[in-house]
Amino acid sequence: MPTKVVYSTSATATGGRDGHSKTHDGAVDVNLAVPTEMGGPGGGVNPEQLFATGYAACFLGALKFYAGQKKVTVPDDAKVTVTVGIGPREDPGFGLDVKIKVNLPCLDKDVAEDVVAGGHKVWPSSHATSGTLNITPELA
Numbered sequence: 001m002p003t004k005v006v007y008s009t010s011a012t013a014t015g016g017r018d019g020h021s022k023t024h025d026g027a028v029d030v031n032l033a034v035p036t037e038m039g040g041p042g043g044g045v046n047p048e049q050l051f052a053t054g055y056a057a058c059f060l061g062a063l064k065f066y067a068g069q070k071k072v073t074v075p076d077d078a079k080v081t082v083t084v085g086i087g088p089r090e091d092p093g094f095g096l097d098v099k100i101k102v103n104l105p106c107l108d109k110d111v112a113e114d115v116v117a118g119g120h121k122v123w124p125s126s127h128a129t130s131g132t133l134n135i136t137p138e139l140a
Helices: 047-071 111-121 123-128
Strands: 011-014 021-023 030-033 078-087 094-103 136-137
Touching: 047 078, 047 094, 047 111, 047 123, 094 111, 111 136
Parallel strands: 094 136
Antiparallel strands: 011 021, 021 030, 078 094
């Protein structure tokens, strides 16, 4: 848990996966649609896309934070690609599978692997999802 909350935000969704979601400040305002692969019409944004987008940005931020602590500069052209999969669990319900590919050009492999592992440790979502998601960070 954080010792001090420095930022928070809120969003409201209506209609579920075939609905609408909007942050209270209006910065994110999207129509949602179930993907065709899940039997829906597609054509809109789905929660997995939003999760993947936020996850990728935040993971890169965590890498930069950790690297800075180690006096390592993350290159400007560094990339994090997150793939989020959804499917049924053995017990009733659904689960997520998260794959993280990190491209850290110009860093030695050992340094890059340390930055990826360290970023994964300091990132808050790694703690929040520990034991509940299959998360696989790796170098691209």
